[in-house]
Amino acid sequence: MTEHRMVINGRGVTFTQGQTILEAAEANGISIPTLCHLKGTTPTGACRICVVEVERARTLLASCATPAAPGMVVQTESPKVVHARRTILELLLSSGNHNCAISGASKGNWTEFQQHVQAGDGADELCPVWGDCRLQELAYQYQVNADRYIHTETEYPMEMKNPLIVRDFSRCIRCGRCVQACNEVQVNRAISFGYRGDASKIVAAGDRALIDSDCVFCGECVQACPVGALVEKKSRYTWRPWKAEKIRTTCPYCGVGCQQWLHVQDGKIVKVTGVEDAEPNKGRLCVKGRFGYDFIYSEDRLKTPLIREESGEFREASWDEALDMVADKFREIIAESGPDALAGVSCARSINEDSYQMQKLFRAVFKTNNIDHCART
Ligand code: SF4
Ligand code: SF4
Ligand code: SF4
Structure with missing residues (x-):
């Protein structure tokens, strides 16, 4: 791919055809703040936080939506740019119930504002995402609060x-x-x-x-x-980012193997997010992977094998006893009715390797092709 040259913050950098200014900057280790930009989707330029000053351009340009061009001279943190970003942040903070520590901290009516927000939230704490919010992070970075504009509801x-x-x-x-x-x-x-x-x-x-x-x-x-x-x-x-640790794991629900971050606070999972830039899911998760972690703490979870007695009642058994019983029953069925009287259904939660072994067991050992995989539910 042909490389072109441009200048960002006085430094000569290279970029490839089709890259935006934002992408070119990122590829060269230059950070431009964003709010609306979502990697891999169509840029909208909606928030304007990523504006940059481009030599000979009449206005500041949204770097996420402006293609880089050969010879372009760009400033990402010029006084004009910083002023524009501060104004945008101030306007965003003054609209709505932004009651974290950054917003309106010096307001005369700080307590009244907090009480008003807390009444609507049904909680007497600061914003639930305090410490995990891009707007708050940028407000700190650019040292703004919501005092300059009239607060709107x-x-x-x-x-x-x-x-x-x-x-x-x-x-x-x-x-x-x-x-x-x-x-x-x-x-x-x-x-x-x-x-x-x-x-x-x-x-x-x-x-x-x-x-x-x-x-x-x-x-x-x-x-x-x-x-x-x-x-x-x-x-x-229930969680705060500074109290939780992030543990990377593979989703247990199906064979796709989505990569997850478990956010664990006081030894308990409090939320799950997808690992960005990791195969196969690239940050995406389905409803089960993202929200279906409560079963881990269910009192109803089976912790040992259960064997159904003649009476229909279940009793707890050891793994050895349960597996011996299954093997005996398999042998009995094959001896009486042949291998095609058996059928196996592999669990959707199994990893691909386990499912492979299951079909091997049925085909190569039991000599039947009666093997299937249950639907991902
Ligand atoms: S702030 Fe959140 S809910 Fe509102 S448009 Fe952006 S992503 Fe959607
Ligand atoms: S943490 Fe973010 S969303 Fe919450 S109040 Fe502060 S700026 Fe608003
Ligand atoms: S949770 Fe609902 S609204 Fe949100 S991305 Fe999924 S389908 Fe769309």
Whole structure:
């Protein structure tokens, strides 16, 4: 691929045809802040945080949506750029219920504001994503708070109806990442932008709650949301990033082998996210992988094999006893009715290697082709 040259922050760098300024900068180790940009999806330039100054351009340009060009001279942190970013951040913070430590900390009505937000949230803590929020991170980086502009309220109430996801429209910055995650990454097409201007809102068809829509609760939108507008219901206000450790693992639900981060606090999983840039899922997860971890702590989990007695009752048994019994029954059936009287169904949660061994056992040892794999449920 042909390499071209451009200048970023006074440094000569190379880029390839088709790269945006943002991609060219990233490829050369130069960081440009983003909010709406979602890797691998169509750039929208919606938030304008990634603006840069380009020599001879009349206005600041969104680096995520502007193609790099040979000979281009770009400044990513010039005074003009920083001023624009600070203004955007201040406007975002002054709209809605941003009650973390960064927002309005010097306001005279700080306590009143907190009480107002907490009443709506049903919790007496600071924002549930405090410490895990891109807007808050950038507000610290650019040293802004929400004091400069009049605070505006959203008219949309929080959506608590869904079993797994809480939608808090008061903290939505309308970046559109959730829409892209749903429509372009997972291709579920459950949500889009609705209404106009100040009234704009992310909606499911007919402006219904997610539970009443085409949403499949994959949670991709929650993972993509850079603020506290979409939050996992189960872990809301129960975890804080500085208290949790991240452990990488493979999803136990099916043979695809999606890579996950388990967020573990006090020895318990509090949420699960996909590992970005890791095969095979590249950060995506389905509803089971993302939300289906409660069974680990279920009192009803089987911890030892159970054998059904003649009476129909189950009794606990050792693995040796249970496996010997299965082997004896198999031998009996084959002796009486031949190998085709046996059939095996491999578990969907098994890894591919185990499923391979299962079919080998049936085909090569028992001499029957009666082997299948149950559907991924
Ligand atoms: S969403 Fe982010 S900026 Fe808003 S209150 Fe929560 S942590 Fe603060
Ligand atoms: S949970 Fe999945 S399907 Fe539902 S809105 Fe979010 S991304 Fe779309
Ligand atoms: S819900 Fe989150 S991801 Fe979606 S537009 Fe609002 S802030 Fe952006």
